Amino acid sequence: MKNLRKAFPVLQQYIYLNTAASGPLSEKVFDFRQEHDLDFLVSGCILKEKQGEMLAKIRETVGGFFKCEPNRVALVPNFSYGFNTLLEGIESDKSFLLLEDEYPSISWPITSREFKTYTVSLSATLEEDIENALKNYNPDVFAFSIVQYISGLKLSIDFLKQMKQKFPDTLFIADGTQYCGTEIFNFDDSGLDVLLCSGYKWLNAGYGNGFVLFQEDVPKKIFPKTTGFNSLQGKYKAQEGNFLGKFEPGHQDTLNYGSLMTALKYLNEVNLEVVEEINKKLSVIAKKELTTLGVLDEIVVKRSHHSTIFNIKGDKNLYDHLRNNDILASLKGPGIRVSFHYYNTEEEIQELVKALSEYLKK
Structure with a gap:
């Protein structure tokens, strides 16, 4: 080996x-970053003119790696930015199910918006407890980390898929920051409605990059308000009100998103x-x-x-x-x-x- x-x-x-x-x-990501900024140094705006093409390639790489069509891949600087954007599109009367001692970037944005919340304690029987909570509380949204950041407790994708089948009306929104890159993952077959992830941990992509994956019916249920120049620009953001574009207002960072693409290509070389x-x-x-x-x-x-x-x-x-x-x-x-x-x-x-x-x- x-x-x-x-x-x-x-x-x-x-x-x-x-x-x-x-x-x-x-070293692969480091080399890319040096080459990217050298290109910027010597070509200036010519590099920026190629931004749309590069961002499309990055979405395609992320989508291919996690088995999600690129028109359902949004590029974000980190999990927190993507999650807050997502929450702004959820009606204030919706209820959430959370795990106790959850990562603050999940729990704080929810509680700060004063959504009604229910919690499940971490235990050896976590899966059974989650199923009972879904049954008893019937939350509109179950927001959770696939792997807990303090304890390392892990929810299997098979379990999450089973829960989504049993509770199809609940939106399953997952943080994959402590999970993505540790094993093979097929988003479209996961049962998750939305997965968000920062790339600086298990993907070894450095800081300033992340992504949002979402199923085809999510834009009919969540309505983010964020917009700006470039929200309608690019290969996968053609129509007005495009859901993907809500996560990408303004000019995007090809250095950091390119680092994510390079890191994923390297993981493919290693073999997931x-x-x-x-x-x-x-x-x-x-x-x-x-x-x-x-x-x-x-x-x-x-x-x-x-x-x-x-x-x-x-x-x-x-x-x-x-x-x-x-x-x-x-x-x-x-x-x-x-x-x-x-x-x-x-x-x-x-x-x-x-x-x-x-x-x-x-």
Whole structure:
């Protein structure tokens, strides 16, 4: 197998267990960014004149990667921008179902608009609890992260598809920022109505880029008000009131969206089947080792499947101990969050276990 670590220079300096906070930049994306700005430097407005063509190619790349037609792919600078734009198109009397301790960029925009909300506690029986809440509350919208940013609890796409079939009148709006890029994903077959994602984590696309995927009937249910020059410009935004165009007012950033396209092409080179296989293996090994050490929450231990994000019991002293051992992680929620991607190794898990064991013996 090719060296999957070579493209990420930071991996030569650290045990990088912090993709859930910020995915490392690859040489491929770095090279694209240099070439793009060199083109801008020497050609000026000529580069801008090619913007529409480039943005169309980026949408096509995103759509091909996630199995969504490009006329249903909107490019946004980040999840929060796209989500707030989306919420502005939802009537104020609609109700929302949320998960407790959800990512603030989901919960805050909803509560700030004073939508009626119901919540589901995180537990080992999360899927059963979600189904009961959908049945009991009959919310207009279920907004959620596919993978929880603190605990790493993961909702399977099969489960979400089943719930959408059982509750077709509820809009399923998902944050894929902690999920997209970790395994094969087919949006059109997912049961999700809308998926939004920032590209700077598991896609390794750097900052300032993200996307919105939506099903064909969504424009009949959500009516964003955002508009501006370029909302009607381009190959996939021909008609007035175009839903995609509501997310793209003004001039768009081809440097950052081009970085997303480059990162997705690189993941295709690596092969997403390989990425998924490695991530599943890392998740199983890490969960087993961390469970043995007794540093995981009981909710995580009891669940049969999990992401590659784990929250370890500990404080800043442990965090500093890990950093002193060149292990990059995050202080997050009740403990220290570590996260593994396909460029991590079993040996690095063992290095983490060794550092934790040394600390726990103090």
